[in-house]
Amino acid sequence: MATKWKNKFAVSIGLALLLLGVNSLVFTALNAEQYIFNDYFQSKYFKQEIATLEEALINTQVNPNLPIQVTTEDIEEYRMTQPDKYSQVSAIKEDPVFLERLNDAKAAGDKTAIKKLEDQQNKKLNEVEKLFTDDKYVTEKVKEQKKELIAQQKTDWMPQYKELSSDIHYQVTEINSGKYLDNLSDNKTFATAKTLFKGNVSQINVDDHNQFEGQIIILKNSNFNQRASVKSFTEMKNLTIGLLCTSILSFAAFIFYWKKTEKGEDILLEKVKSWDKIALDGQIFLALILSLLYLALTREASVTWSFLTFLQKFCWAFLVLYLFALVSGGIYHKAQEHGNWQQTYLARSIRLLKDAADNFSRGSKAWFIFWSMGAAAFGFLLAMMWGGQGIVLYLFVLVIYLLLISIYLLRRLAMFNQTVKIIEEIAQGKNAEVLNVKPKGKTVFRSVSENLKTINEEVKTSKSQQVKSERLKTELITNVSHDLRTPLTSIITSVDLLRNADLSQDEKEKYVAVIDQKSKRLKVLIDDLFEVSKMASGNMDLKKSRIDLVQLLDQSLAELSEKIEDSSLKFVTQTDKELLALVDGDKMWRVFENLIHNILKYSMENTRVYISGHKSEKGTIELVFKNISREELGENSQELSQRFKRSDLSRNTTGSGLGLAIAQSIVEAHEGHFLLETDGDLFKITLSFPSLEV
Template sequence: MEEAKKSITVNEDEINEHRNRLGNLTNQIANLNAEYDAPILEALAMDNKAAADIYVAERDKKIEDITNGFKSDEYFKAKVIQEKEHAMDMFYRDRENYRSEYLKYKEAFQYYFKNSSTGKVYTNLINSEAESAKDYMNLNHMLFVTNYSIPREYSMSYSIPGYEQQVDSFIPFEGQIAVSKSKSLSLSSSNPVMIKYERYKQKQFIWLVCTLASVFVLILCFYLVKRSKVIVVEIEKWMPYYIKLPIDLRVVLFATIGFGAVIFLLLINEKIFYDIENLFVYTWGIFTYMVAGSLLWFLTLVQGRFLSAQLKDWKNLKKVWEKALLNKTGQSMKVLFNKAISSLKDAFLNKSMGMQMFIVLAAVFGLGLAAIMIIVDPVFLIVYMLLLALIGLPVVVILIKSIGYFNRIVNKTNELAVGNLGEDLPVSGKSVLAMLAGNMNVLKQGVRTSQNEQAKSERLKTELITNVSHDLRTPLTSIITYTGLLKTEEVSNEDRLAYVEIIDRKSKRLKLLIDDLFEVSKMASGNVELTLEKVDLVQLLQQALAEYDDTMNESSLQFRVTYTDVPVYALVDGKKLWRVFDNLIGNVFKYSMDNSRVYITVRKLDNQVILSFKNVSKYELSENMDELFERFKRGDTSRHTEGSGLGLAIAKSIVDLHEGSLDIETEGDLFKVSISLRIVTT
């Protein structure tokens, strides 16, 4: 150790590492101040100025040492050397603890080893020459001798802290190790090796005696059975009772008892060589094992005699097999097997869930089998506890968590069944339960949407009835009123003509409402036949706009119409699509703000044609544009404008029949209707 300490070297990196181990100078001073502030303040608070002064002096001394250390490398070099010397002291002290064990084995064994790389010999033989060692290391001089080698990868390697050289680093050894029988080198009876050797010889003797005694008793039993007819008769008396048992049950009993007999042989061997320490204490246990094993072997031999006699009769064997338990329960087992296969297939309908179940069951059964190993050897208790901690506890936690998650899903299902929606289930991970929870949330949203749709349907239904009643009653009331006035005699010819004109206008209004309502109902029932033709949509739109030339001239609206340069053809029913354009243009005049612009465009997009109608509404638009497609809905909620309120509903139904789409977009008071239809190229 002293030699190693003299060889200690310190490089600049080690000095810098030790210097900055706790931070730079500023940080270390700050840490010392923080460390001593509390005790100094506590001492001052207790009026103990002497203690405070001691703390201050101690702190200042440490700060001074650190400051001086940062000024000179020698300070920290001394610190590093001190640490390495301390590490050496610990290393040599630890190795010294092995000296007693080393001396014990050094006394017990003779050895001769050679470094296969360098040829250096390691031995405690008096004559270490190779030839002499070879002649000496044999059973003539030794109680025990064996060849032994240590390959390079398993060789001893260690280094002394602070000492640059490594000792015996990765050296391969080859040689022999032995226990001497010479009187000068033989071990004392108190040596642990000799104690074990004597016990082993004792166990060998006991085992040999037991074996010879067992063979003798076995031969004696065979002789007595053969000579004594009484024993044979007594054994044969039990055969009628034995053959009443099903053949498969007899085979199982034979195999089980035979297996038990073999196990007792192994247990006797184990008892002699591993358990016995005192012959007088353990003799009774060995005797008990031998008696029990002998009884099992006797029963095995008797059963073998009975079974062999029955198996020789092949004709009777078929009848015997028909009474077997397996044959009787074969059909039931087949049914159970089919059910098990079906259940197994159901378990793996979702492969992820099936694999999780398989892994959990494998873990549970594996831990059960591991628990059996504890009975064989208590040493396995440590391994079992590790398995329980690494596998058992996580499996239990996962099962409890999964069962809790499943119970929450069941409770949520029960709540949904009674109509209580509540909060969404948490969805975590990608397990089957998480997928089920997600589906339950989707179902819940579906139920909520259905309830909202149902409430909306009821509201729209009420509004529909109200609107239909209002729109039909208004012209009908006018007709009845003016018809009553015509019946009076005081009516002048001028008034009569005015009344007739009003009745005619209201009648046409009523007819228009009824026709529109009938048409919507017919479209909703699917009883509409389309006469499809190749039509130029640009020309059809121009014709629809031409019908409103006079209205455009009288109106304050400014129309901006943009067409494509070439005709755009589509396979449509021209009359019904003209009705769509007519309804949309009519709505423009009825609901557009005065002195505003109206934009109508036709453009192609891939294999679609997009027709858009944009105007600024004079009425405040509803946030829910989808309701404008409902029957008898108007942008004019006061219902002062002319119209049936069925225009957009009819237009959308016609476009849907053409496998197109009609959409509404709003931005503030800007109202836009877009129609998309498929273009015909040939």
């Protein structure tokens, strides 16, 4: 137990050192450009202060001293902000207070009061009239409005101007007039003073007619370095340098500790058993949340942060990073284990929903639709009671519901229509593609789909066998009649000649030899035809045993050595020492014999024949026969392995055209593969057999 706790403590120490270095490096990288490589006068914070000073200068020193300009647009804009003329006139004439006073004056017979009230009303009406007809009157109104705005802006910006101008001195010149503004009592001081900083002011655009440019300086004897922003920047700069040192030391300590404890993989991918109960997608979601939280905590630091605030954020970021490392380790181990993806919350939820939908009976689905329609009606009543937002929410839910129901009904309708179409096609004898319905739940199409699959497969098999049978019969009649007619014709001709009594003994022996040769040729054709028929019917009897194919190939070459020597071909063999397979030796010898005979008959004279045998990377035995064809090979090379097919289309050779077909049937009966390939005049046959392990 103590050893176990000791190991866990060691792993935690190593992980903590690693993550401390990572966390420090992240904070350093985020702040290095701002704090390590720049001083305060190059920072964005100083640029912000200069921009604030320029804005304060415009609002407190420039704008109050500029003549107020009123444009036509200003006049139109002012009129647009006022009520229309008719409304203002109506409001003045129908003012209840005015009407009440006027009625009281009339009742009292006070003509002086009546005249005074009417004069006041006329004055107001005249002002309304001027507002819409007299531009000079509106200009004065706009000027008053602008004066108030400038005065208010000056009041608002004055505190910031005083604060910044006490340490930052400026001298700016109006570009057009040459007038300048400064906050120094002696102009010579600006050029000769000892400064902490001296720089140009970017062009200040007050308006199209008033633009300023100039310089700013910060005196050495000023209190600028005592400003809170400068102090905070210096603290952040020192802290960032300290984090860089911490990162280097942490990585160095981790490397030393790793080599010392030899727990590298455990430190990096520690498996925490407490996370095992959480599914894989739950852990991934938790890791995503932690990573987003870490990014939020490690955003760029601000000079407004205190050291304590920075330390708190650093510690929180370290804790989040530590948890992220632990969760990542759990994710890694879970992802390596088989079947964990099927146990995720998402996969389980999808299976649960599918099973629930599939296992609903038709009655349950009908009740669900009925109650959902009732709920929709009730929801509509509630939406009407709630008003605008309720109606919008109801319509949104209704659209989603109708979309899901429509998809469900359309899928079922499509499956029904497809099923009807398939039944019609099967009834008409067409080759129908069967509806692919998974046999899950109580779907009404399940049994129909299974039955249709069975019927369709039987129909396809029957039609395929029928077509194949018809094709074989046609080929048999055509090819057999052609290949049997030649020797039969020779035999009949020779018999007719033998009936001639005037023949000499030598001539008779000659015709008898022809009859003997052609009858043997006829016997070979009939035997080959009989053997192919047996193979096609599946009646081949195989007596498998443990055979070395290399040795069997050598025996075949040895027995045909006379024919090989009589030919002008040179056979080159490259085989492994031993290739064991479970085959019928006699049948496999027949394969080799047919292939070698085929090579001797159809190879170009004075060329090489390559025979190789080896064990492939897949563990199968591969025998390859390659030769150069004497005859021109067509594009459909695979037809050469069909019955009665020859590369010699003139059929001048003595072959039956069944050799390759017999060889292919024997190889396939041994669960092997017979591959025929051509490339120009190159003829290549590859035989593949299952290898027999030693």
